[in-house]
Amino acid sequence: MTLNEVIHILDGELLCCDEKMSMEITDVCASDLMSDVLAFGTAGSLLITGLTNAQSVNTADVADIVAIAYVRGKRPADDVVRLAKERGLPVLVCALSLYEACGKMYEHGLAAGSEIREPQ
Amino acid sequence: MSDEGQIMLRETFTVAGGDFSHAGRVSTTIKSMLKQIGFPSAVIRRTAIATYEAEMNVVVYADRADVTFEVTPKTIRVTLADQGQGIADLELAMQEGFSTATDEIREMGFGAGMGLPNIKRNADELEINSEVGVGTTVKITINAGE
Ligand SMILES: Nc1ncnc2c1ncn2[C@@H]1O[C@H](COP(=O)(O)OP(=O)(O)OP(=O)(O)O)[C@@H](O)[C@H]1O
Ligand SMILES: [Mg+2]
Numbered sequence: 001m002t003l004n005e006v007i008h009i010l011d012g013e014l015l016c017c018d019e020k021m022s023m024e025i026t027d028v029c030a031s032d033l034m035s036d037v038l039a040f041g042t043a044g045s046l047l048i049t050g051l052t053n054a055q056s057v058n059t060a061d062v063a064d065i066v067a068i069a070y071v072r073g074k075r076p077a078d079d080v081v082r083l084a085k086e087r088g089l090p091v092l093v094c095a096l097s098l099y100e101a102c103g104k105m106y107e108h109g110l111a112a113g114s115e116i117r118e119p120q
Numbered sequence: 121m122s123d124e125g126q127i128m129l130r131e132t133f134t135v136a137g138g139d140f141s142h143a144g145r146v147s148t149t150i151k152s153m154l155k156q157i158g159f160p161s162a163v164i165r166r167t168a169i170a171t172y173e174a175e176m177n178v179v180v181y182a183d184r185a186d187v188t189f190e191v192t193p194k195t196i197r198v199t200l201a202d203q204g205q206g207i208a209d210l211e212l213a214m215q216e217g218f219s220t221a222t223d224e225i226r227e228m229g230f231g232a233g234m235g236l237p238n239i240k241r242n243a244d245e246l247e248i249n250s251e252v253g254v255g256t257t258v259k260i261t262i263n264a265g266e
Contacts, residue, residue, distance in 0.1 A: 035232035038169055039241075043161070051229045055176075058144030059229070062151060062168035064161065087148070 001025055001108060003067055003090060006046065009104050010069060012094035015076070016085040023066065023090070027113030028105045030098055034059040036114075041065060045113025048101050052076040057083045057091070067091070071098045129153070129191040135178045137204060140228070143179040147172035150189050150198065157191065159264055166242040167196050167262045173235040174200045174258045180225055181205060182255065196262040206252040214240065214248075 004021040007014055029041040030048040034055055037047060043064035049056055052074045060068055068091045070076060075093055084091045094101060133146045151168040178185040182204030190197045207213045214236050221231025240246050245261035
């Protein structure tokens with residue numbers, strides 16, 4: 001689905017990079033732990049997270065995450081949005097919980113954008 | 121690996137310990153430089169992730185670091201030489217889940233003890249030397265041909 005559809009389904013608000021509305025999103029990776037996103041997130045995924053600091057943008061950048069959806073109504077600070085804009089990374093905010101946002105994406109057929117690991 | 125003579129690009133950077141507002145600047149700069157050269161995206165991603173994990177470790181655990189970034193036709197090398205507390209038990213630090221991070225660091229989304237193992241996973245070669253009370257040097261080598 002397109003980023004535009006993601007925004008619609010999550011009832012979200014896009015904070016930057018409007019020109020990327022038609023970008024295709026196929027996979028989702030969700031975590032508040034950037035360590036995990038760096039270790040298990042796959043390139044090309046949408047990141048759903050409740051962590052709104054600058055490191056969420058840096059993590060997305062280095063891990064080739066293509067967009068970020070911030071949940072629980074949390075808004076990143078202006079300098080974080082500026083950083084995302086600089087990197088050409090669309091970021092959106094929505095009121096849903098991490099669980100609900102993931103559920104909606106799953107329901108609409110998006111795949112898991114993270115490596116599977118057996119419990120140790 | 122003796123293509124040392126053909127260095128295409130060499131840059132140095134510094135990382136300041138505790139400077140969370142600029143953390144990630146070196147890795148993301150290196151990433152865009154590699155993109156401009158035109159390396160395969162998987163190679164760039166591995167380099168960027170490994171460098172970022174090492175950069176975050178300097179910001180969180182060390183006082184400062186000099187970073188050297190060298191590109192030859194066959195390899196990408198990033199060396200982070202820090203001054204700081206050093207790592208007492210490197211074998212333990214390399215284990216997944218081992219972390220001495222504070223709650224403050226965890227609230228920022230880090231401190232899962234995944235960084236060093238993740239650097240190892242993404243690098244083709246990893247050399248770490250550390251001396252307690254002096255500092256740590258992390259040398260990351262990525263083969264440029266995929
Ligand atoms: N440059 C460094 N200087 C001093 N100690 C370090 C350095 N890098 C790592 N360490 C030590 O090794 C431990 C493990 O590092 P590692 O990067 O694997 O995990 P972490 O930084 O604690 O968590 P994460 O990387 O998942 O955010 C750290 O908690 C710290 O005690
Ligand atoms: Mg770390």
